[in-house]
Amino acid sequence: MSSNISRRDFLRLAGMAATATAATAAQAALAPEARAAGAVTAPQWESKFGACDMCFNRCGLIARVERGVIKKLDPNPKFTKSRGMLCARGNAGVDQVYDPERIKTPMLRVGNRGEGKWKAIGWDEALDLAASKMKDIAAKYTRCGMLFSAGADTQSQFVHRFAEAFGSYNITSHESLCLLSGNRAFVDTFGDVPLPDVRSSKYVILAGANRMEALVTPDSMDLMTIMREGAKVVVLDPRYTKSAALASEWHAIKPGTDMAFMLALAHVIITEKLYDPKFVAERTSGLDQLAAHVAEMTPAWAEAETGIPAADILRMARELAAAAPAAMVYPGRRSSDYENSTQIRRSFAIVNALLGNWDRPGGLVPARPAGLKKVPFEPPFYDDNPPGRVDAKSVPLLFDDEGSFVITRENIIKGAPYPLKGWFVYKTNPMATAPDRRKTREMIDKLEFMVVVDIAMSDTAWMADLVLPAPSALERQDPVQALQAGAEGACLVWRDPVIPALHQSRPVFEILKTLSVKLGFPEAFDFDIPKYREMQLAALPEAAEILKRDGVYYPPNPPLGGTDGQPFKTPSTKIELYSNRYADLGLDPLPVYASPKASPDAGRKFRLVAGRSACVTQASSTNNALLSEFEPENTLWLNEESAKELGVKQGDVVQVESPAGKGELKALVTPKIRKDTVYMLSGFGTISGKLSHTTGVGASIVELMESRFDAICGNSAIHETFVSVKKKGAA
Amino acid sequence: MNAKLAMVIDSAKCIDCKACVAACKQANGVSRGVWRNWIKEAVPPVENGKLGRGHFQPGACMHCDEPSCVIACPTGATFKDKADGSVVIDPKLCIGCGNCIPSCPYGARFRDPVRRIADKCTYCPERRAAGLPPACVDTCPTKARVFGDISDPNSDAAKLLAANQGKVVRVIAKQNDTKPNMYYIASTAPDGWAVKPVNPLSFDALSQVVAPLVKYAVGLSGLGVLAMLGRQLLVGQKPDVGTPHEGPEKDKKEDGHDAR
Amino acid sequence: MTPANNEIKRHDPSDIRIHWFNAACWLVLLVSGLGLIKNDKLNPLGAWLPDVLRALFGGGSAGGAVLLVLHEVVGVVWLVGIVIYMGVNAGGTRFFLREIFSLRPGDFTWMVRKMLRMTVGGGGELPPQGYYNMGQKAFAQASVLGGIAIGATGMILLASDKILPASVVWLVGWAVTLHYLAVGLVFAGLLVHIYMAAISPEEKPGFRSMFTGTVPRDYARHHHGLWVDALDKGEPGAK
């Protein structure tokens, strides 16, 4: 494989490299102002394929390994989903591997919870302990007494498998702290979670999505490309993010009013009949109800709500419709904003439906087939289990396989409807990512046993009874993973270790396999990773060879339009502008707008919003030595005028307070944010004693966020908090 | 023909993601707190009371054709590599005097706090030897950075330059056009950041006072020696002088010495 | 007296050794140092010398790097050698320093007249000189003071990329300047010293004494009359 890479790259640079090398050799003796001949030689590295794990995108990479040490991670040029790039975080993946603060051995808590007193123990002792504790909890509280939480990791599927085999229904992932509201809205409108085909789009409205900092491949790069080709990208954001800076047009929308903007777009598109009548008639249901619903929602009305001039809204609606179907309201990912985020995202989905962009180039496309087979198993059924998840029926439309972390946490604290006393956590970090850190702490205090498997001692691991070291994604073998890349089709990646696992780390797969034996269900893990991959690739006989050769495999990708004439996976088999399901459940069948609630406390006049830097993956990367150089601490973005009123100057330390908690950090006084809004990065103000770049540095955003959730799907709602800000030391 | 390595940057494509900066640090083991390359952010214009379009400008050492840093280097550790046109620092020859740092109008140089010598962008010669582009170019998400030999019309960089003839701009120190080899396409901002190259006072003293002074002193001394040698040759060798057998009277008589 | 009555001992073997040791070091240091000044504007000889030397030492900047190491090693060896000499021959060192820094009435006159005499001729009678004549004293003073400056600045340059933090690079910059200045001035004197000692027929016995350790009494009486007088009187401190 290395010869293959170098040949390809060599061709790319052949002229340059050959000239330089020959010239250097020939001229060294004659021209003293040159390096001595042969002074610069190619590094003696091996090149090995991998897939990045610094965020969920999993960009294909090539690890340059010299004498067993990873020297550099480069983009895999054949991994076209990321357009041949590796971002700052991807490059910093090396520092994750060689982080001196990594968990090196299994650690048993010996002091009080969170006190940081640990004892290094052997794997046998650690896994015996975990197995016996899980057995005890199952015996005392049924098998649903264990909660399993796994982050966005290729091996997380084994945690789900294990939980099912163990017999617990209580499984959460990071998704209910992130993207479920958007998924809910699109499933309930289109019957599917579509992907944006940015590359062919002519007009994109990014509302509350910051693609130039919260990088999503290939969308982030494609947005720049299409703008160069004449497409228009509109950004709505209370902050002047880098996306706002680079967009064709930016509007500092008032937080929480996106729905008003979308409904006004619908109003213009419907009243001016700018939609495709054939598409809307054949493929959607509820246009009449929608038309009636938005009849009064004029651009002028929306201007009063959003702060965006009516003339601009009118113009954008017309431009958007004119570009349709190669136009879209970008669906976005993280949608954990408000208690009515599902309805907000429904309004996004509805405008897309009116554009008739479904399964069209430049519009929203259904997920492309990947061809991976699931690996079946037959977990036992335990009759003594409670009827469902601990958060079941808490909201009308919970995703049963994701649940809601915020509600689960609430119910664990209450001990109702049934007690939940054990927690298995793999590479997810609710102590630093779930709103209201004190509540997470309170929940943990209710537990009898908590085990965390992770690479670094996250804040969540810091709270555990038992911490087990996992290798990084560069040190382990992984199953095949399918990745979606818009209309270009899915691609498959896998991982083989580019170096052996460091320290005593063990992949969670091996941990679970061992535990499955100790707990009496070895049949759930009667395979190894190569065998598992074989089963996954049963329908793709050529894939394994190509993965070995290229580091990525592209399954056949049918052309767009394949769903034309086929029913949508909704109750009405059409795109539901008017949601029958919501009507059934007594929910608003059309998104009903209400002005965002004002702060309940005059002293707390700033809405706190979350966001991203391209050098930060929430709380999982801020302790990275290289990335901490880019984001050494978080600051509170504070509008210049607001700062003036508060007497806060650039760099002053401010005290921020909400009903949930408080924090101190430096102020960034800037025109780049609305006067009524403040912003800070996540991942700082940590509490773990093994995160030296972030513990005691900046403030924790989850300490300040109140515990709110989406009323329809239970996704967390992290923009519902108002905070007070004052200069430290001021009265 | 010698190569002329250059970077052609379409700064309007840059999203300020810092991938190039991170890649550079990782590829070259650049010490904590210092940077071989950068992305500068233009102060956004205010249009109709709100911030207008932003612009981000990737940069690094421009490997100038008339580099002021080379002049400021006392040991020749910094030089213009004639084979490929890059400005090179030989770490083994650098004594870390720091002269070159303020002499670069683009702030491209720094003194590495660990190795204690001057450092800057090298265009990743090891990677080039392996047939790879420089780390920053390879990793860039939007391919804003394009690298190559612009004397080779088939290189990506030369093609991009040719395609944008008349639209290419360079950031140049107004006081001193060092002929940088970093080309920005169409327009770029910020553009006024290049500063006047400044040599440390000690260096100016060396080049403007001490070096001429020493030249004169050595010249004068050399002239004196020549004069003595001339006289010696013209007037002729005194056979009595310097031979230990000669008597003192002769010395006195012929040489006029009066040592008593 | 040895070997014959008409020969006076002028130098200890240790003096001779340190002189030639110093000379050898300086030659290597001067040539390698000039080879390091790649900058056309600074190198009094131009860049051809560095180019030639670098080519000799492996070519390109790598050759320069060899030169730098050579310069640093020999520089340290030189300093260490001098210090060892001062320890081994402390009396000689004291004598040397006392002699070169003690000026007598008539030294200035001697200097002016001697310079005239050696170049254009004439100049009048020369006042008598001691162990060292004023020309020798002047060069010895320059060598001692210059040597201290060269050694000190050289140590700073050596330390620059090994222990010195960025906050003191100003010191390194000035060390470069002073190093250059001191070497330049000493070199200017060195040219005359070499001529006088090795080329000018007048000082042949002195030159020879840097190998044998003795000078003819007649020569000494002519050139260093006050010294011979002191010797004859058996004055303390006379060598």
Place this chain on the structure above:
Amino acid sequence: MKRSTTLFAALILALAAVSLAFAAEGNARKGKYLYRQKCRSCHGVSASDLSPSSKTQAEWKKAFAKPEAIKCYKDWKGVTPEEKNDIFAYLHDFAKDSPSPAKCN
């Protein structure tokens, strides 16, 4: 217009109530276990790959209203009526057009 909306909503609500009542008869979680145990041995291996999201809720309802008509019904021997109900609840509740469409593994 408004009136018809209300009427329509009421009608849908009524229909939903019926369908929910039908579904509530079985235990979907047990149904998942039973489906894996009793159906997956063929479906996904020798027979057509089938999971809840293969059909709509209406299609599952229709199929289970007259299971005798299902091709493989002859192989259902060991399945009790209660188990049949559980399997139906699973397939129906996670159908293609359900709120939580699911594939089976």
